[in-house]
Amino acid sequence: MSTTTDPIALTQRLIACPSVTPADAGAMAVIEAALTGIGFTVHRFAAGEAPDGPVENLFATRGEGGTHLAFAGHSDVVPPGPGWTSDPFTATIRGDLLYGRGAVDMKGAVAAFIAAAARVPDHDGTISLIITGDEEGPATFGTVALMDWMAERGIRPDLILVGEPTSSARLGDMIKIGRRGSVNMWIEVPGTQGHVAYPHLAQNPIPPLVAALNELAALTLDEGTDWFQPSNLQITDLHVGNGATNVIPGGARARINIRFNDLHRGEALVARVREIVARHTPDATVTAKISGEAFLTPPGALSEMVSAAIHRITGLTPELSTSGGTSDARFLSKLCPVVEFGLTNATMHKLDEAVALADLEALTEIYVEIIRSACA
Template sequence: MVTPLDVAGLAAALIRIPSVTPDPGHSQEMLAGVLTEMGFDVVHLPFGEGSERTPNLFARLGSGSPHLCFAGHTDVVPPGAATWRHDPCSGTIEGGVLFGRGACDMKGGVAAFVAAASSFLASNPGWSGSISFLLTGDEEGPARFGTRKVLEWMQENGHTPDFCVVGEPTNPSVMGEVIKIGRRGSMNARIVVEGRQGHVAYPHRADNPVHRLVRILDALTAAPLDAGSQWFEPSSLQITSIDVGNVATNVIPASAMAALNIRFNDLHTSASLGGWIETICRQHAGRVVVTTECSGESFLTAPGGEVDVLRDAVMDVTGREPRLDTGGGTSDARFIARYCPVAEFGLVGASMHQADECVAVEDLQTLTRVYVRLLERMMT
């Protein structure tokens, strides 16, 4: 018989285990013990070598359909230089509020879906389907050997879910505000324009790459990329660096570099944007090198189906109809979307990555009830 877990106590215990990326701590080992006691089959899946070695955990109970997977991460960002009211790893509960790094992003979310599974199993002995957990130790870092590698393993071993819920903090101020059903893509580009170095008093003997780079950047930013789409806000191109490495005031430099980031919606792909940048660069410079790197394409899980089931569960518990949204930065949902429908719903994220990161215990309990209700709607 499974005993329901206290979500605040579990979240506090996780916070007390230091796990700043890339140090995994032993949070996954602790969770593995909890899940094993609940009857889950647990597999540790470390990927990468040396300093990139990343701890990951997959756990599953049941073998049938529907297969609902909860995904999250046990790593956190550093505490930072600011002064904390409570030690970042204290897991202190004061005035109904849990303090500590990861309280809302996202050890609190991990605790909520584990506690929800325990409550559901304790109250629903006749359930059918499968419940699984995908936990990585590298969401706040490069994310090379975390969720994406576990998903490959899951597919190869017959564990692809029917639906996945990522427990990232999605609510701006109160529980029940927002479910994220997609995310913009993100790509970086680096443009290096080659010229010919020379004396500023004799520009005809040189070829100033800075002038060419300025024209390229002006062309790239002259007009918006788009006006947005049904579910996405307009794409955004932001120049993040311009550098020539020139300490002299009387020398035309030999090369000039610029870096930019594009957060793009479903009207584009990283390939189409990379081709556009390359075309603009060739129009203004003969010798130019463009390199791009995409950390995730845009994706959308269309409303309906499991998204509506999740929305109904949120409404049942909070009394609010959550807005379906695609804003914000990237998350590991960008990898999951390649394998199955995915949506994100978690805690209030107002304090994530800040000093004195915290979450109301009541919100932890509310999130747990939402996940329990989702399990009930899908599995009974």
């Protein structure tokens, strides 16, 4: 079996590239060589500048007209950290598992889709790959830049499959048909520094900040929907930095994160938080960054096609879920129906990240079924 059609060998070559966001470290060259060898036209470009860039991006296409199925993924990985049993960037097989950073998130899925495309050389319609090097980072110069590049050329897929590791206990037990939105907010409350014995000459910023945080923490944003769990607000940081026991601090700050379902929009949540904070401390500032809005691809033709492919190979009927964190599907959902399906996620971002060899082959065959169904 050639490297192109063998997902294990291709995964090993990708793992060997230490592509910690935003570094590419040769990963896109490996993908480009594999794709050009099976008839794809490959376009690559870099976007952005340090410290969040430059980011390498790739768009590849084969065929024309008909249904356009796009596979979206990323070649970047999170830092491995210390404590691995073997070199995280040397793909190592021990028993039935392949170890290495990115094995499941998500170099294994990228390799599986390329191998699947190699096994379906003749098809109707159009197949493309949308691959970024910025999914694990700020996501500023990756998929968004690719979408702009595609829009300038009038490229718009009909269906998008994102290869994130969505499976839970077994390959094929879950696909994602939506994701919650996410917004981070930084709250800064000014005060007036002074001696604790003379509080009338100072203004302590901590009590109003704590009062605001208590109200925010007690919020019930919603009760959830048919497809989404309830939205939730979490306080993720509280900082004063006062090293003295006899000084009222001159400022205090906190950070919150809200993961929200499709009953909300990010800006409306930011406005609500600002209103609550202002009632407790009018001089406070609230700075927000919306990482992505919630989206849902209602169950339909795409999820049915992916589910049927999974069932044919594994015998499982996957759960349709919107759980988990954000992914680049939050951007791609603006183009067309999107679902996410990939390897099991038990070891993603962990020490000794690993994928079962059998799962790589099974995922490839599932992707083969999806290509054949979409581009029959």
